[in-house]
Amino acid sequence: MPEVAIIGTRGYPSYYGGFETAVRQLAPSLAEAGWDVTVYGRPGQERSDDPDLDPRVARRTTRGLETRSLSTLTYGLTATLDVLRRRPDAVLVMNCANGYWLPLLRLAGIPAVVNVDGLEWERAKWGRLARTVFWWGARMTARWGTELVFDAEAIGRYWRRELGRDGAVIPYGGTELGPLPLHDDDADLHGVPFALLVARFVPENTVPEFLAAARRIGERHPVVIVGSTGYGGDLDEQARALADEHPRVRWLGHVSDDARLLALWQHAGAYFHGHSVGGTNPALVQAMHCGAPVVARDTVYNREVLADTGARLVQPEPAAIADAVTDLLEDPAAQRALRTAVRARAASAYDWPSVCAAYERLLAEVSGHRVRELAAVS
Known part of the structure; x- marks a missing residue:
């Protein structure tokens, strides 16, 4: 049985972000296809009570520094060192910031498939040092990665033009769902056309502009805002003040209840997607699977997906x-x-079975193993 290790996420199963969403789907799918799968994570990030936890997926945690700038690098290093000891047939690395450790895998003869993520060095939320770290991690990834994965054609064009590396385009997927009832706290929105924003509160997600727009929208229609900075700050205060001031505007903060969030997407009259940096955005893809009528910031990435x-x-x-x-x-x-x-559009281009099958084929290719074609895993 071929072995694959996945590093660069917070663990399995985790619900933090796009990488974690992908691994929740990919890890059990690879196990179904005949791989021995190990997912590396951080202490305390995994959910052992998750009913969807696949017992075939092994979980390992390593240590690192829990700081904004160093967590990815330090956890990536300790996971890589453990991988060197265990020597799987292939490694799937999430995030090009882990490119600094790819030479170690190359020297050990362990092939690495790297999902490069978006253009992190262009994100306003990072300071100059962090952007420099991401940029040089990308350079290292271009030099040392065995195969690269871009989650959008536009990301691939950038890497070919600026970093001289080609790779496979494998987007994120989403899940088709039957009708969901609104959460009890949102029941008053049933049958009412309401506007919805779902985003982490960072400037590049167009959150300040939407909060300003919500004042006008809220004069005639309900507005629901989902998201936060995660640590407090000016945008959280603006959202709180707006909700206090306008009876039609409600701020829910971070929503960890997937069913509630999916139902909001299904029932929204207009979903605003303001993400501007990155490739295929998992939230947009899932909103599309939910049938949310989309108003999006005009970017090359959103045009590609929509x-x-x-x-x-x-x-x-x-x-x-x-x-x-x-x-x-x-x-x-x-x-x-x-x-x-x-x-x-979501069903034809962004479904998880085809996404997982593409990863499995790439891992089989770099590792030299031929395992049976990936079965669809719900």
């Missing part, structure tokens, strides 16, 4: 956001058409 669905694309300006969202909330026919179009 394609010809007819989703509204806008500039990151409060007035433009407010106008587009309000127009969509007041056009039931447009909402119905968008729901159908984004569901069809």
Whole structure:
């Protein structure tokens, strides 16, 4: 049985972000396809009571520094050192910041497939030092990674142009769902066209502009805001003040209840997606699977994902956001058409079985193992 180790996430199963979402799907799928799978994580991040926990997936934790700038690097190093001792047939590395440790894997003869993530060195949330770390990690990844994975065609074009490396384009997937009832706390929104934002509170997600737009949208329609900075700060205070001031605006903060979040996407009259840096965004893909009528910030990444669905694309300006969202909330026919179009686009291009199969083929190729074709895993 071929062995694969996955490093660079908070663990399995974890619900922190896009990498963790992918690993929740990928790890059991690889096990189903005949791989011995080990996922490396951080102490205290795994959920042992998760009903979807696959017992075939081994979990290992290593130590690191829990700081904003050094956690990825230090946990990546300790996981890599453990991998060198255990010597699996292949390693799947999430995040090009771990590129610093790829020479160790190369010298040991262990092939590494690297999901490079987005262009982290362009994110406003990072300081100059962190952006420099990400940039040089990308350079190291380009030099030492066995195979690279880009989650969008646009990311691949950037790496070919700026870093001289090609790779495989494997996006994120999403899950098709049946109808979900709204959470009891949101039941008053049933049948009411409401605007929805789901985002981590960082500037590059267009959160400040949406909060300003929500004042106008809230004059005529309910607005639901999901997300936070995670540590408090100005944007959290702005969201709290807005919700206190406007009876139609509610701020839920971080929502850990997946069913509640999925139901909000299903019932929203307009979902604003403001992410501007990165490739295929997992939240956008899942919103599309839920049939959320999308208004998105006009970026090359969002255009690629939304394609010809007819989703509204806008500039990151409060007035433009407010106008587009309000127009969509007041056009039931447009909402119905968008729901159908984004569901069809998600089903054809962003489903987890095909995403997992693409990873499995790449890992089999770099490791020299031929395992049976990946079965669809729900």
